[in-house]
Each structure stands twice: as structure tokens, then as C-alpha cells.
Amino acid sequence: xxxxxxxxxxxxxxxxxxxxxxxxxxxxxxxxxxxxxxxxxxxxxxxxxxxxxxxxxxxxxxxxxxxxxxxxxxxxxxxxxxxxxxxxxxxxxxxxxxxxx
Amino acid sequence: xxxxxxxxxxxxxxxxxxxxxxxxxxxxxxxxxxxxxxxxxxxxxxxxxxxxxxxxxxxxxxxxxxxxxxxxxxxxxxxxxxxxxxxxxxxxxxxxxxxxxxxxxxxxxxxxxxxxxxxxxxxxxxxxxxxxxxxxxxxxxxxxxxxxxxxxxxxxxxxxxxxxxxxxxxxxxxxxxxxxxxxxxxxxxxxxxxxxxxxxxxxxxxxxxxxxxxxxxxxxxxxxxxxxxxxxxxxxxxxxxxxxxxxxxxxxxxxxxxxxxxxxxxxxxxxxxxxxxxxxxxxxxxxxxxxxxxxxxxxxxxxxxxxxxxxxxxxxxxxxxxxxxxxxxxxxxxxxxxxxxxxxxxxxxxxxxxxxxxxxxxxxxxxxxxxxxxxxxxxxxxxxxxxxxxxxxxxxxxxxxxxxxxxxxxxxxxxxxxxxxxxxxxxxxxxxxxxxxxxxxxxxxxxxxxxxxxxxxxxxxxxxxxxxxxxxxxxxxxxxxxxxxxx
Numbered sequence: 391x392x393x394x395x396x397x398x399x400x401x402x403x404x405x406x407x408x409x410x411x412x413x414x415x416x417x418x419x420x421x422x423x424x425x426x427x428x429x430x431x432x433x434x435x436x437x438x439x440x441x442x443x444x445x446x447x448x449x450x451x452x453x454x455x456x457x458x459x460x461x462x463x464x465x466x467x468x469x470x471x472x473x474x475x476x477x478x479x480x481x482x483x484x485x486x487x488x489x490x491x
Numbered sequence: 492x493x494x495x496x497x498x499x500x501x502x503x504x505x506x507x508x509x510x511x512x513x514x515x516x517x518x519x520x521x522x523x524x525x526x527x528x529x530x531x532x533x534x535x536x537x538x539x540x541x542x543x544x545x546x547x548x549x550x551x552x553x554x555x556x557x558x559x560x561x562x563x564x565x566x567x568x569x570x571x572x573x574x575x576x577x578x579x580x581x582x583x584x585x586x587x588x589x590x591x592x593x594x595x596x597x598x599x600x601x602x603x604x605x606x607x608x609x610x611x612x613x614x615x616x617x618x619x620x621x622x623x624x625x626x627x628x629x630x631x632x633x634x635x636x637x638x639x640x641x642x643x644x645x646x647x648x649x650x651x652x653x654x655x656x657x658x659x660x661x662x663x664x665x666x667x668x669x670x671x672x673x674x675x676x677x678x679x680x681x682x683x684x685x686x687x688x689x690x691x692x693x694x695x696x697x698x699x700x701x702x703x704x705x706x707x708x709x710x711x712x713x714x715x716x717x718x719x720x721x722x723x724x725x726x727x728x729x730x731x732x733x734x735x736x737x738x739x740x741x742x743x744x745x746x747x748x749x750x751x752x753x754x755x756x757x758x759x760x761x762x763x764x765x766x767x768x769x770x771x772x773x774x775x776x777x778x779x780x781x782x783x784x785x786x787x788x789x790x791x792x793x794x795x796x797x798x799x800x801x802x803x804x805x806x807x808x809x810x811x812x813x814x815x816x817x818x819x820x821x822x823x824x825x826x827x828x829x830x831x832x833x834x835x836x837x838x839x840x841x842x843x844x845x846x847x848x849x850x851x852x853x854x855x856x857x858x859x860x861x862x863x864x865x866x867x868x869x870x871x872x873x874x875x876x877x878x879x880x881x882x883x884x885x886x887x888x889x890x891x892x893x894x895x896x897x898x899x900x901x902x903x904x905x906x907x908x909x910x911x912x913x914x915x916x917x918x919x920x921x922x923x924x925x926x927x928x929x930x931x932x933x934x935x936x937x938x939x940x941x942x943x944x945x946x947x948x949x950x951x952x953x954x955x956x957x958x959x960x961x962x963x964x965x966x967x968x969x970x971x972x973x974x975x976x977x978x
Contacts, residue, residue: 408837437874
């Protein structure tokens with residue numbers, strides 16, 4: 391696959407970056423589909439846009455400001471009720487850092 | 492018109508005069524939804540209790556002589572990627588299958604304040620990613636005109652529910668055509684407002700530089716009335732504009748004599764589908780006869796819109812969907828450690844199309860590829876915007892079909908994602924340029940499927956779109972046509 395736009399190895403690397411787990415079959419299929427899509431997108435290569443500025447915001451506008459006053463935020467119990475696990479009024483999550491004492 | 496085909500405007504009038512009670516109207520639509528939903532799968536949740544409570548409140552307000560809002564007693568469906576406090580909001584994804592938001596989206600608040608009765612949450616492509624509704628984790632929506640056809644996507648549930656008379660109007664969201672394309676496939680009208688016109692607060696984010704909430708209804712007037720309710724500034728969305736809103740309903744009665752309609756000749760001539768080309772040509776002729784002037788314009792970079800959109804939207808999606816990590820809400824599938832919990836949760840929670848888009852977007856943003864893909868796409872986006880700037884020097888609205896073909900068959904494009912993406916060619920360019928666009932029915936195919944016309948205007952010219960689309964609606968005489976076999 392010398393001409394592939396994206397290799398299986400790259401697919402597995404990107405999956406890791408995106409925190410997605412792909413089975414072998416899924417990874418193969420993903421490689422083929424992304425390769426076809428990126429192959430189509432190679433049509434952009436014909437355009438020279440070196441001097442064209444990018445459009446990150448389609449409609450130019452200034453973000454309106456609001457008065458800086460404290461107000462109520464959402465209810466803690468109602469919010470935490472959606473957590474897969476909570477404890478003592480906070481989110482309970484798997485261990486992030488193992489610390490040797 | 493009588494039930495279930497009366498307009499939201501008629502329902503509001505009857506509720507206000509006392510000729511109808513909001514509770515009775517609501518009950519009738521809830522019953523119809525219960526009866527037809529097994530066949531159409533357009534609702535993911537039907538909220539009997541909430542709907543009847545909201546309707547009862549409208550009746551009480553009327554009996555007490557209080558002022559009624561502009562949509563008092565009107566049943567409305569809401570796409571299931573808009574947060575509704577206390578009512579499950581799934582995005583048609585397993586990762587949010589049991590999610591009950593602790594707050595309302597801005598547009599949902601606006602609906603409640605208008606007296607509208609939210610009857611339920613509609614099916615969609617998972618996280619609004621798709622053009623056929625086949626990416627829902629909870630089953631396909633049918634096209635009411637032909638049950639084996641796609642209703643379009645991603646707001647397919649809202650389009651189907653409206654076209655089938657389960658509600659007179661609905662809210663959808665549009666990132667690259669997701670209200671316009673299903674509206675075209677299901678024979679109704681929908682508006683994608685100017686980026687910033689409607690608050691995105693409480694709309695579950697897909698691609699933040701493109702997402703807009705949009706109104707959908709069986710007539711232009713109802714669509715305009717719904718836009719009037721949801722448009723306006725909201726400080727909780729930093730991209731929401733504080734520009735004054737229009738009077739969209741009144742704009743429908745405006746004269747469009749002298750309107751300059753831009754025709755993109757090479758796009759029209761390139762259409763493979765004769766029915767679509769003929770319907771658009773006929774409508775253009777009718778507009779011209781009504782006093783509009785046809786002007787040839789060009790969108791030379793529109794052909795790159797699919798590439799540009801599927802790089803930018805997926806890049807933004809890969810960032811936005813990073814929040815679904817199984818920690819604060821939604822599904823958690825525990826693994827041996829934190830990292831494995833992330834990967835297990837996301838592997839189990841996301842469907843194939845969402846995974847594909849996260850992969851593509853992550854790739855386009857990754858080290859070594861950012862300039863070649865993401866940044867390049869943003870530069871070509873500028874060229875697409877400039878095409879419109881040039882076109883609007885010569886015309887007031889740019890006219891194309893909404894879709895290259897009428898509704899395709901369910902299953903026809905599912906095995907080839909690229910084929911599915913290419914069907915979005917007409918709706919993507921205005922999205923990338925942030926422009927307002929409307930789709931309204933302009934004809935029927937030889938086998939009786941609806942065909943949609945898309946009109947695009949300069950930023951914040953939604954009133955002009957309403958006026959022009961009303962002219963098309965009046966000329967085409969399709970507004971009272973109903974899908975067969977649904978009663």
C-alpha cells in the first residue's frame with residue numbers, strides 16, 4: 391500500500407490519541423474508509439492558498455459583554471445525579487496518580 | 492384545516508379564542524404520536540406528563556385572562572440533542588442513553604416562555620452526525636412519504652414528525668445541512684439561521700463554528716413564527732449576537748418584486764437527477780414571472796465544500812466529544828485503570844460514524860498534519876465565503892436545490908461513508924460561510940417524493956429568505972399535500 395493516504399499503523403496511533411479502542415477488523419475497515427475519504431480530499435491539493443487567511447469565525451462579531459455579577463449556578467445534587475459515581479458531594483473517578491508513601 | 496393538519500398558527504388562534512383547549516389539542520397529538528411512532532420511529536421520548544402540564548398551564552392562563560405567548564398551546568417536537576431539564580436527552584447515542592440534563596437549552600426556555608407544548612424528543616443521527624438518520628443508536632426513522640426511504644438527517648426525527656402530522660412544528664439543529672436536507676426529503680420547510688442568530692446554549696456541541704438551531708414546519712409562515720421565538724441574544728453563548736432580531740412572520744407577506752435571484756448555472760446543469768433539475772427550473776421561471784430577476788452567479792469553490800467541511804467539522808467534533816470520558820455524566824465502562832476506562836467507555840458508547848469522524852478529526856489536528864489538513868481547509872473556507880461575497884454584489888438570494896436527489900433508499904449509502912458525505916454538496920457551502928439558508932418544497936419526483944429548493948442570503952437576512960420562500964410556497968401549491976397512508 392505504498393500510495394495509501396493513511397496506514398494501519400497511523401490509524402492505530404490516531405485511535406490511541408482519541409482514546410478509542412478498535413478491534414483488528416474495525417481498524418482495517420477504518421483504514422480503508424479513511425483512506426478513501428482522504429483520497430477524495432486530496433482534491434484540495436490543486437488549490438494554492440498560501441496567501442489566503444483562514445476563516446475560524448464565519449461571521450465577524452465582537453462578543454457582547456455582560457455585567458460581572460454573581461448568580462446562582464446549577465444545583466449540585468441535580469448535577470451530580472448524572473455522574474456515573476459520586477461521593478461526598480463530588481465526582482468519584484478512577485485513580486489518576488499512584489503515589490508511593 | 493382540521494386535526495392533525497391544522498397549522499400551529501391556527502391552533503394558537505383557537506386556543507386563544509377558547510374554541511379549543513390546549514389540553515385537548517395536546518392529548519390528540521400525543522395519541523397520534525403513540526399510534527404512529529412504532530411505524531415511523533421519529534420520537535425517542537414522548538413526554539405525556541410534561542406536555543399535559545404545559546398545556547394545562549396555557550388553559551389556566553387563558554381562563555384567567557392573562558396574555559398568551561406567540562405559540563400558546565402549540566405542540567412542538569424538540570431534537571434530542573437539545574437539553575430539556577428533567578427529560579432524557581440522548582443525542583441518539585448509547586453514551587448518553589440515560590442522561591437527564593439539569594438545565595434547559597436556551598431555545599427550550601424560549602419555547603416554554605412562548606407557551607409552546609413540548610410533546611417529545613426526536614430521533615437523530617448520533618450526535619447529529621449523518622445525512623440519513625441511520626446513525627441513530629436507537630433505530631432508523633422512516634420517511635413518511637415512502638417508509639423505505641431515508642428521512643434525511645441529522646434532524647430526521649423532527650422532519651418526519653412534522654411531515655407526518657405528529658406535530659405542526661419542530662426544532663432541529665444544522666451543522667452542514669441537518670435541518671434543510673431532512674426538510675427537503677420530507678417535504679417541509681426549515682431555516683438554518685445565520686451563525687450567531689440563535690443561541691447554542693444547551694445544544695450538545697458537534698462542530699462549534701458551524702452549529703445552529705433551526706426551526707422546521709409544514710409552512711413557511713410557521714417556520715418563520717418559530718424562528719421569531721428562538722432568535723435573539725443569550726449571554727450564555729459567547730457567539731450569540733446582540734443584533735436586533737427580525738419580524739420573520741410579518742416578512743412572509745412582503746412583496747418580492749425586483750428580488751434578484753442568483754442562479755448557479757453550472758451546478759444546475761451538472762445535476763444528474765432530471766426531476767430535481769426540472770423542479771428547480773420551473774420554480775425559477777415562476778419566480779421570474781412574479782417579478783424577480785434571475786442573475787447568473789458562480790460559486791467556483793463550492794466543489795471543495797465536502798472536503799473542507801469534513802475536515803473542519805470532524806476536527807471540531809474530535810475536540811468537543813473529548814468530554815465524553817465516563818467521568819461526569821453518561822456511560823462509564825470501567826477498565827483496569829483510568830486510560831482503559833476512557834477507551835472502554837468510548838468504544839462501547841460511540842457508534843461507527845461518530846468514531847469515524849473523531850478519527851478523521853483527530854488525524855486532521857494531529858502533529859504534522861494540522862497545516863496540511865485543518866489549516867488548509869480553513870483557508871479554502873475563506874474562498875467559499877468570498878464566492879458568496881461576490882455573488883451578493885449581483886443578487887439578493889442564491890438559489891440551488893437543497894439536495895442533488897430526492898430521498899434515497901434506507902441502506903443505499905450506509906456501506907460507503909464518502910458517498911453519503913457527497914450528498915451534502917449543496918447545504919455545506921452556506922454553512923461554512925455562516926450564512927442563513929432556507930429549504931422549502933418546490934416539486935415532486937416522478938415517484939411522488941418531495942424536492943426541496945434552497946435559498947441562501949447574506950448574514951442576518953432571514954426576513955428576505957422568509958419573503959422569498961413564501962413566494963415559492965404560494966407559486967408551487969404544495970403546502971397542503973400530505974404523505975399517503977398515515978390518516
